[in-house]
Amino acid sequence: MSNKVIYAIYNDDDILMDAVKKTRAAHYHIEEVFSPFPVHGLDKAMGLAPTRLAICAFIYGLIGLSFGTWMMNYIMIQDWPQDIGGKPSFSYIQNMPSFVPIMFEETVFFAAHLMVITFYMRSKLWPFKQAENPDVRTTDDHFLMEVAVNDNESELVSFFESTGAVEVKVIVKN
Numbered sequence: 001m002s003n004k005v006i007y008a009i010y011n012d013d014d015i016l017m018d019a020v021k022k023t024r025a026a027h028y029h030i031e032e033v034f035s036p037f038p039v040h041g042l043d044k045a046m047g048l049a050p051t052r053l054a055i056c057a058f059i060y061g062l063i064g065l066s067f068g069t070w071m072m073n074y075i076m077i078q079d080w081p082q083d084i085g086g087k088p089s090f091s092y093i094q095n096m097p098s099f100v101p102i103m104f105e106e107t108v109f110f111a112a113h114l115m116v117i118t119f120y121m122r123s124k125l126w127p128f129k130q131a132e133n134p135d136v137r138t139t140d141d142h143f144l145m146e147v148a149v150n151d152n153e154s155e156l157v158s159f160f161e162s163t164g165a166v167e168v169k170v171i172v173k174n
Contacts, residue, residue, distance in 0.1 A: 060115060
């Protein structure tokens, strides 16, 4: 199996979107698209599955809510109950309205911090990781589509030139 890929470089996001749709219609496998900014609808045009990060955020929020509830019950009811203004802390249910802000903050804290960790793990963005950007221009004003080559190099080059690519390169990946 060859490890050649084609880098088709575009200078407009609308032309890129049309090229992605044509490439998918021609049944070529798009490895990756590099863009200097998020392009609305590109994930759907590439045929990527919807993200499940929202489910993770909900679960992390529930973990934070549970931790906040346990923490307030343990600290204020079991460990060190206090008589504040003649209102003793005998049960969590009686005092829950005063604990709502803390539970909310714990929910947000856990969801936010665990989502950042999940994002970095899912994206494989580790500290000191080398950049995988194939062309420096994709950080400024160009878009790059990477497509696998399967013994159809000349056909793919002419196909991408017809889709409006300003530059088409065949690269051997390591």
